[in-house]
Amino acid sequence: MDFVAIDFETANEKRNSACSIGITVVEDNKIIEERYWLIKPSEMRFEPINIWIHGIKEEDVENEKTFLELWSEIKPYLDGKLVVAHNASFDMSVLRKTLDSYNIPYPTLDYFCSMIISRNFYSYLENSKLNTINNHLGYKFNHHNASADASASANIVLEIIKELKVEDIKELSKLVCFKIGKIHNNDYTSAGKLQGTSIISTRVNKNVCNNKTLINTTDFFRDKIVVFTGGLSSMSRLDAMKFVKQNGGSTGSSVTKKTNILITAVKNVHDISYTNMSTKLKRAKQLNEFGQGIDLLNEEEFLSYVK
Numbered sequence: 201m202d203f204v205a206i207d208f209e210t211a212n213e214k215r216n217s218a219c220s221i222g223i224t225v226v227e228d229n230k231i232i233e234e235r236y237w238l239i240k241p242s243e244m245r246f247e248p249i250n251i252w253i254h255g256i257k258e259e260d261v262e263n264e265k266t267f268l269e270l271w272s273e274i275k276p277y278l279d280g281k282l283v284v285a286h287n288a289s290f291d292m293s294v295l296r297k298t299l300d301s302y303n304i305p306y307p308t309l310d311y312f313c314s315m316i317i318s319r320n321f322y323s324y325l326e327n328s329k330l331n332t333i334n335n336h337l338g339y340k341f342n343h344h345n346a347s348a349d350a351s352a353s354a355n356i357v358l359e360i361i362k363e364l365k366v367e368d369i370k371e372l373s374k375l376v377c378f379k380i381g382k383i384h385n386n387d388y389t390s391a392g393k394l395q396g397t398s399i400i401s402t403r404v405n406k407n408v409c410n411n412k413t414l415i416n417t418t419d420f421f422r423d424k425i426v427v428f429t430g431g432l433s434s435m436s437r438l439d440a441m442k443f444v445k446q447n448g449g450s451t452g453s454s455v456t457k458k459t460n461i462l463i464t465a466v467k468n469v470h471d472i473s474y475t476n477m478s479t480k481l482k483r484a485k486q487l488n489e490f491g492q493g494i495d496l497l498n499e500e501e502f503l504s505y506v507k
Contacts, residue, residue: 201361201368202227203282205314205354207346208294209254211261212247213486215290215297218267219246219256222346223277224354229361231354235277236347238264242301253490254344268302279307282369286330286353288313288391290489292381296388308384312369313391314353315491317376320398321360326424327460329493330356336403344490363401375399422448425458429480430465432499440502455483461495469498 205224211217218239225233240261251257267274278295285291288311299306319328325336331343334352337359342348366372373380377398381391426444428437428451440463441451452459462484466472474482484494 201229201366201372203284203354203357203369204277205284205350205357206278206291206295207285207349207353208291209256209344209346210250210294211241211256211258212243212245212250214243215293216301217241217243217245218294218298219250219261220254220346221274222348222350223274224347224350225277226354226358229358231351231358234347234351237270237274239270240264240266242266249486254346266302267298268304271302271304275307278309281309283309283311284314284353284357285311286314286318286349286356287489287491288315288381290491292383292388292391296383306383306386306388309382310369311381311383311391312373312378313381314356315493316378316391316393317360317372318356320376320378320393321401322403323398323400327493327495330491332493349491360401363403364399419448421461424449424460425452426450426461426463427452427455427459427480427484428463429478432463432465432502434499434503455480455487455494457487457492459484459487459492459494461497463497463499463502465499467498467500469496 203226205226207222208218209220211219219241220238223235224231238261244258246258292311296306315328318333322333322336325332330349330352333356334341337355339352339355341352360376361372364372364375366375369380377394377396379392379394382389421444426449428440431437432440444451455462462480464478464481477485484496488494
């Protein structure tokens, strides 16, 4: 199978602030090329959280080319190609917003998300973070370096198609239940999860799962850091925290890089508008955009584990 893996890093919260891009080219199920560019954003404003994530500072890019100047080099890797990214909704948004900022026409490409297929195929793992999946597969890499992250995303896809012995993306999408997205004519169709039951990898890590049970109420919170936001209607926060601790987890007062689960009283936690989010939920969503993989549970989902 032929595809291209990409990864962007951004200077700040704006999706048009790309400061680096990594591209990994796969042909006939083999990595044949890896490229990396530093990018000078149109707005030279680097937020501390972004620097903390990827380590790129203003002085690192002040003499680099802008995305507009680099586009003639980057476009041939994407136009007419099948593209994958880990948390593709973020990377495809960065691509579109950056193109928009320079009034550059969109390339035509199909894309899919290695985080979604990891969540489906390796559902026995604690999360679908890039480093978690790659550690499970035996790869070591420099997380949040755009070149390394692109190659890590490519490796995930290569391992899955190797295990399933598939030859094309449509066959893979049916087996692992994901939707292929598309960018074209200055418009896009989002990638996502399809309804249905995905095939699960037989490559079970004994340290993660030693039987056929994927999740149960006694180990879901084990070794996880759980944060609560808002008041629960079914119990006090103190009782909820006690339940988490009784089941092997720990609780935190704020959302950080170490947070695994955020539990909120908001029912539509995935659809709520940004202005109506609590500070903790905003922080969790922001970290997830960078591949953090914090599980967001509403009260009903939390209660499903309280038995």
